[in-house]
Amino acid sequence: MGIFGGIADYLIPFLVVLTVLVFVHELGHYLLARRNGVRVDVFSIGFGPEIFGRTDKAGTRWKFSLIPLGGYVKMFGDANAASQPGEAGDVPPELQQYAFQYKRLRQRAWIVAAGPLANFLFAIVVLAGLFMIYGQPYTPPVVGQVQSDSAAAQAGIQPGDRIVAIDGASIERFEEVQRIVRLNPDSQLTIAVRRDGERVEVSARPTRTEVTDNFGNEHVIGLLGVTRSGMEYRRHGPIRALLQAGEETAALTVGTLQAVGQIISGTRSAEELGGPIRIAQMSGEVADTGTVNLIWFMAVLSINLGLINLFPIPMLDGGHLLFYAIEAVRGRPLGERAQEYGFRIGLALVLTLMLFVTWNDLVQLQVVAFFKQLVT
Numbered sequence: 001m002g003i004f005g006g007i008a009d010y011l012i013p014f015l016v017v018l019t020v021l022v023f024v025h026e027l028g029h030y031l032l033a034r035r036n037g038v039r040v041d042v043f044s045i046g047f048g049p050e051i052f053g054r055t056d057k058a059g060t061r062w063k064f065s066l067i068p069l070g071g072y073v074k075m076f077g078d079a080n081a082a083s084q085p086g087e088a089g090d091v092p093p094e095l096q097q098y099a100f101q102y103k104r105l106r107q108r109a110w111i112v113a114a115g116p117l118a119n120f121l122f123a124i125v126v127l128a129g130l131f132m133i134y135g136q137p138y139t140p141p142v143v144g145q146v147q148s149d150s151a152a153a154q155a156g157i158q159p160g161d162r163i164v165a166i167d168g169a170s171i172e173r174f175e176e177v178q179r180i181v182r183l184n185p186d187s188q189l190t191i192a193v194r195r196d197g198e199r200v201e202v203s204a205r206p207t208r209t210e211v212t213d214n215f216g217n218e219h220v221i222g223l224l225g226v227t228r229s230g231m232e233y234r235r236h237g238p239i240r241a242l243l244q245a246g247e248e249t250a251a252l253t254v255g256t257l258q259a260v261g262q263i264i265s266g267t268r269s270a271e272e273l274g275g276p277i278r279i280a281q282m283s284g285e286v287a288d289t290g291t292v293n294l295i296w297f298m299a300v301l302s303i304n305l306g307l308i309n310l311f312p313i314p315m316l317d318g319g320h321l322l323f324y325a326i327e328a329v330r331g332r333p334l335g336e337r338a339q340e341y342g343f344r345i346g347l348a349l350v351l352t353l354m355l356f357v358t359w360n361d362l363v364q365l366q367v368v369a370f371f372k373q374l375v376t
Helices: 007-035 093-098 105-133 151-155 174-182 238-265 276-289 291-309 317-330 336-364 367-375
Strands: 040-055 061-075 136-138 143-146 162-166 189-195 198-204 207-212 218-223 226-228 232-234
Touching: 007 040, 007 061, 007 105, 007 291, 105 238, 105 291, 105 317, 136 238, 143 151, 151 198, 162 174, 174 218, 174 238, 238 291, 276 291, 317 336
Parallel strands: none
Antiparallel strands: 040 061, 136 232, 143 226, 162 189, 189 198, 207 218
16 A cells, blocks of 8 residues: 555544544533533634634534544633633623623633543543453553573572562552653663562663554654563453543553653653654554453543643643632733734644644655655
8 A cells, every 4th residue: 555545444443532532522522611601603614714613502603614634612701612702891781790801810821721630531531441341451450471591581580479569669460561661761770570479679670662564653762671471451440441441541641741751851862753644644543453452542542632731831821820820929911912922832832843843754655755855
């Protein structure tokens, strides 16, 4: 299949996944806004010209727009879809009770935070459903085999050792060992194992290794050099499933933040960042592997969407929350000019990041090499 082949196979799952996640995110904003008495003018999936929509009894225009790469909720009193406050005096006094900008600081903060929180809650509910119906991957943290000349062999880890803690964090599943080790190439880890009834601590430095995943994406990970003894899927009841889903969501969030920190510090390549094109490719390929994997993938993307929106960049929800934190400290909002400059800087950062990850996608998918061949 050529690089342009099978576009529909990627595009349809991508649009389905993105539409669900954007709807969940914007629904969080919408529900909290309505609960706090804010009138919502527009609920849009996508940007740009409207394709179709309808207006409900409350006056909200629910619509699908032409560019399906996001969405927005425009509240009464907002100047635009980015939720910039309108000019002072634009809202008549008798309607100010329905305007977002006239709500108390705490109300505005909760309305803004509700979008990312909805994404995290969605991930927890989805994962809990999987753990109840299909089961949670579970592998006892027992070492099966130790590869020769590996980091584990050098540290003295032996077959049959049960890993109970890494750097003080308790371990219950082999999957937790994998997650920690993969995110810490070349880092010295203190690993506690249970051997013949005794607790033994060793020090290991996971080997820095470049791997290519099933989607053709290259990553740098750490490898310890041990195999697990077997894997099973454990089904949970509702309460246990929710608790495990919450722990899984927290672990994925921490892992993502750690990877971002490594990219910022330069210990991990920024080429690993992917954009919409790569997500579309992964959506199509995951969909081909089955519904369960696609649902899991959707939950992971929902966590990433919620997390990214909390970054303190104007234009994103985290940028609004940053302005509100400054307002709480100062006792009054930032001036209109300062906010305007902040939104301009935020827009520039977001556009720059989009261009960068799109370029990464084109390079990773060999589109750039394809066009180079055409002109050489």
